[in-house]
Amino acid sequence: xxxxxxxxxxxxxxxxxxxxxxxxxxxxxxxxxxxxxxxxxxxxxxxxxxxxxxxxxxxxxxxxxxxxxxxxxxxxxxxxxxxxxxxxxxxxxxxxxxxxxxxxxxxxxxxxxxxxxxxxxxxxxxxxxxxxxxxxxxxxxxxxxxxxxxxxxxxxxxxxxxxxxxxxxxxxxxxxxxxxxxxxxxxxxxxxxxxxxxxxxxxxxxxxxxxxxxxxxxxxxxxxxxxxxxxxxxxxxxxxxxxxxxxxxxxxxxxxxxxxxxxxxxxxxxxxxxxxxxxxxxxxxxxxxxxxxxxxxxxxxxxxxxxxxxxxxxxxxxxxxxxxxxxxxxxxxxxxxxxxxxx
Amino acid sequence: xxxxxxxxxxxxxxxxxxxxxxxxxxxxxxxxxxxxxxxxxxxxxxxxxxxxxxxxxxxxxxxxxxxxxxxxxxxxxxxxxxxxxxxxxxxxxxxxxxxxxxxxxxxxxxxxxxxxxxxxxxxxxxxxxxxxxxxxxxxxxxxxxxxxxxxxxxxxxxxxxxxxxxxxxxxxxxxxxxxxxxxxxxxxxxxxxxxxxxxxxxxxxxxxxxxxxxxxxxxxxxxxxxxxxxxxxxxxxxxxxxxxxxxxxxxxxxxxxxxxxxxxxxxxxxxxxxxxxxxxxxxxxxxxxxxxxxxxxxxxxxxxxxxxxxxxxxxxxxxxxxxxxxxxxxxxxxxxxxxxxxx
DNA sequence: TGCCATAATGTACACGCGTACATTAATCGT
DNA sequence: ACGATTAATGTACGCGTGTACATTATGGCA
Numbered sequence: 001x002x003x004x005x006x007x008x009x010x011x012x013x014x015x016x017x018x019x020x021x022x023x024x025x026x027x028x029x030x031x032x033x034x035x036x037x038x039x040x041x042x043x044x045x046x047x048x049x050x051x052x053x054x055x056x057x058x059x060x061x062x063x064x065x066x067x068x069x070x071x072x073x074x075x076x077x078x079x080x081x082x083x084x085x086x087x088x089x090x091x092x093x094x095x096x097x098x099x100x101x102x103x104x105x106x107x108x109x110x111x112x113x114x115x116x117x118x119x120x121x122x123x124x125x126x127x128x129x130x131x132x133x134x135x136x137x138x139x140x141x142x143x144x145x146x147x148x149x150x151x152x153x154x155x156x157x158x159x160x161x162x163x164x165x166x167x168x169x170x171x172x173x174x175x176x177x178x179x180x181x182x183x184x185x186x187x188x189x190x191x192x193x194x195x196x197x198x199x200x201x202x203x204x205x206x207x208x209x210x211x212x213x214x215x216x217x218x219x220x221x222x223x224x225x226x227x228x229x230x231x232x233x234x235x236x237x238x239x240x241x242x243x244x245x246x247x248x249x250x251x252x253x254x255x256x257x258x259x260x261x262x263x264x265x266x267x268x269x270x271x272x273x274x275x276x277x278x279x280x281x282x283x284x285x286x287x288x289x290x291x292x293x294x295x296x297x298x299x300x301x302x303x304x305x306x307x308x309x310x311x312x313x314x315x316x317x318x319x320x321x322x323x324x325x326x327x328x329x330x331x332x333x334x335x336x337x338x339x340x341x342x343x
Numbered sequence: 344x345x346x347x348x349x350x351x352x353x354x355x356x357x358x359x360x361x362x363x364x365x366x367x368x369x370x371x372x373x374x375x376x377x378x379x380x381x382x383x384x385x386x387x388x389x390x391x392x393x394x395x396x397x398x399x400x401x402x403x404x405x406x407x408x409x410x411x412x413x414x415x416x417x418x419x420x421x422x423x424x425x426x427x428x429x430x431x432x433x434x435x436x437x438x439x440x441x442x443x444x445x446x447x448x449x450x451x452x453x454x455x456x457x458x459x460x461x462x463x464x465x466x467x468x469x470x471x472x473x474x475x476x477x478x479x480x481x482x483x484x485x486x487x488x489x490x491x492x493x494x495x496x497x498x499x500x501x502x503x504x505x506x507x508x509x510x511x512x513x514x515x516x517x518x519x520x521x522x523x524x525x526x527x528x529x530x531x532x533x534x535x536x537x538x539x540x541x542x543x544x545x546x547x548x549x550x551x552x553x554x555x556x557x558x559x560x561x562x563x564x565x566x567x568x569x570x571x572x573x574x575x576x577x578x579x580x581x582x583x584x585x586x587x588x589x590x591x592x593x594x595x596x597x598x599x600x601x602x603x604x605x606x607x608x609x610x611x612x613x614x615x616x617x618x619x620x621x622x623x624x625x626x627x628x629x630x631x632x633x634x635x636x637x638x639x640x641x642x643x644x645x646x647x648x649x650x651x652x653x654x655x656x657x658x659x660x661x662x663x664x665x666x667x668x669x670x671x672x673x674x675x676x677x678x679x680x681x682x683x684x685x686x
Numbered sequence: 687t688g689c690c691a692t693a694a695t696g697t698a699c700a701c702g703c704g705t706a707c708a709t710t711a712a713t714c715g716t
Numbered sequence: 717a718c719g720a721t722t723a724a725t726g727t728a729c730g731c732g733t734g735t736a737c738a739t740t741a742t743g744g745c746a
Contacts, residue, residue: 001459044459046456046459046460047460048459048460048461049402049460049461049462050393050396050397050402050460050461050462051397051461053393053397054393054394054396054397059392059393061442066431073424073425073428073643074428074431075418075423075424075425075427075428075431076421076424076425076428076626078419080418081416081418081419081424082416082418082419084418085416085417085418085419088409088417088418088443088445089445092445092447097442097443097462098442098443099404099440099441099442099443100431100440100441100442100443102431102432102435104435113389116344116387116389116391117389117390117391117392117393118391118392118393118394119392119393119440228626257630260630261630283419283571283627284626284627284630287600287603287604287627287631288630288631288632289631289632300416
């Protein structure tokens with residue numbers, strides 16, 4: 001593997017000059033620039049990224065922390081794959097590397113360690129929850145002023161970068177749509193409350209009911225875990241309650257799909273027996289039977305935005321030592337109306 | 344950031360001893376081992392991964408090369424997300440880093456450069472095609488004996504690591520299933536022939552027809568690009584040919600879903616008007632209407648296997664200088680029968 | 687006790703690059 | 717023509733680790 005020294009020798013300049021030419025730093029004569037570039041080309045030389053990282057003290061990688069979800073092929077979920085796609089695009093367009101970091105389910109994750117080992121310059125944390133351990137880990141990160149951004153999960157730490165979607169409003173819109181169609185007995189199949197976005201959906205659901213003067217009925221609130229299986233499992237309970245349900249709002253498309261499968265197996269006819277509004281507007285939403293009315297969330301955009309803002313923050317910090325502006329984005333959602341909510 | 348020197352001082356040993364303790368190399372007294380570990384803990388010390396990589400001359404990263412597919416959110420396709428999931432699991436379990444590499448559509452990709460810059464120790468190439476440029480790039484990699492593995496795409500280079508699925512057999516099984524049900528006028532909606540797996544499917548389709556003594560009819564072979572949109576586009580042509588079609592074999596689930604949507608919009612009733620067998624057994628296959636008969640492909644396993652074998656190869660090469668055993672895996676597929684092929 | 691093998695640890699340097707600082711070359715204004 | 721700038725390049729060192737080799741402790745055995 002050829003190195004800087006050989007290039008310098010061939011071009012008849014010092015190593016420092018080679019470095020400067022390759023990094024485009026400082027004034028230089030066009031003729032030497034060309035000589036160096038020519039020599040590099042001739043020797044098939046390229047900067048050693050590892051050595052460069054080492055000398056610079058930064059890895060040039062953005063880390064993406066992925067949760068461990070048992071028995072689920074993570075990338076095959078609309079939520080994560082869209083987020084990751086957006087992150088990937090932004091990272092790539094800014095010349096960074098994208099390092100995937102898998103949380104180990106067996107041990108508490110030490111985020112700070114990622115920085116200590118210099119594996120990454122910054123992180124985006126996906127699938128974070130409000131579980132106590134997790135909360136402490138994230139807060140520690142923020143306390144140390146390390147550059148990172150949490151995706152779609154609220155924390156009350158004042159120094160935390162967050163990019164999220166407005167799930168409260170999205171849920172409100174969803175439920176209001178059902179109310180507007182004249183349905184008043186509206187159930188809710190939510191995900192686990194350890195995710196703030198589940199709690200936000202609950203808040204939106206409640207606000208819509210309250211506003212319409214509909215009393216909340218605890219018995220009509222079901223809990224799943226955002227998986228199709230959990231939706232299917234909920235079907236029997238929902239089926240039992242069909243007598244006091246006009247419609248149901250479901251926390252994501254996957255659960256809705258599972259629920260529909262389950263209900264149909266129990267002999268239901270959809271959307272006649274139950275109106276459904278789901279959440280995410282994943283690919284599948286348009287080709288279920290009936291197609292799902294659902295809340296579109298700009299996951300891809302969220303990933304892109306978080307990455308862009310985070311890397312900008314990183315670059316700014318190198319230039320000035322002023323504290324970086326906090327990232328606090330809440331993106332709007334949009335209700336997509338199809339057949340599952342009746343016609 | 345604390346470094347080795349400080350730990351050595353606190354523990355009262357040399358830096359080399361710290362290194363040895365941390366890497367578990369050579370014989371050492373238990374007492375010093377504990378002293379070093381204690382000191383490291385006290386100082387919050389962790390190995391600097393970048394410096395370590397630099398000294399060792401290897402990045403510790405496996406690269407995954409992703410194709411650029413216009414207007415498609417790559418991770419949201421079953422094919423890529425499953426492969427990536429499998430790769431991710433294997434990489435993680437072996438303590439490697441996973442670096443995502445996005446092919447730039449505007450420039451020819453120089454795979455060799457990835458190694459020259461030491462960004463990765465090995466690569467897995469996804470979504471590779473037989474396009475001339477691509478072929479040359481891959482062959483160059485193999486000529487230079489660089490450690491990499493191509494996924495699900497055949498090349499005729501003798502030194503190439505390949506993990507693939509048996510699409511010829513899978514397609515044969517699919518078409519044979521239709522023939523076994525008594526259908527003889529069987530169309531084929533395939534993907535682009537630049538992918539060897541498309542050509543393999545074609546071969547399987549032909550073998551099944553030939554074996555049953557059915558003459559092939561060029562007019563019944565359609566071409567899409569594995570996207571849902573392309574399936575939908577094919578619908579009008581297929582609809583026009585409905586008079587000479589009993590059934591159709593489709594190269595993947597996404598196209599089949601698009602095709603079904605398109606046909607239904609044109610007034611078709613499925614599966615009555617046309618029997619369909621698709622390919623991949625993606626999540627969606629089970630909840631389309633009708634559910635898809637489809638060929639299950641172990642993408643996740645393929646990703647895991649390729650990674651495992653490649654990293655093993657890498658480790659072996661460090662130990663001995665014997666040429667590493669070639670990786671040539673062809674995994675079996677399995678026909679999953681549902682309603683779309685008739686009942 | 688003295689010798690040797692092996693255990694345990696220390697010394698010293700390479701790895702390839704970025705960059706602060708020193709030095710030399712060119713340019714400009716008067 | 718000569719200092720004062722600024723351009724252009726060179727020198728030299730640090731970054732934190734892995735590891736070959738040198739050195740010193742330890743234990744076994746005759």
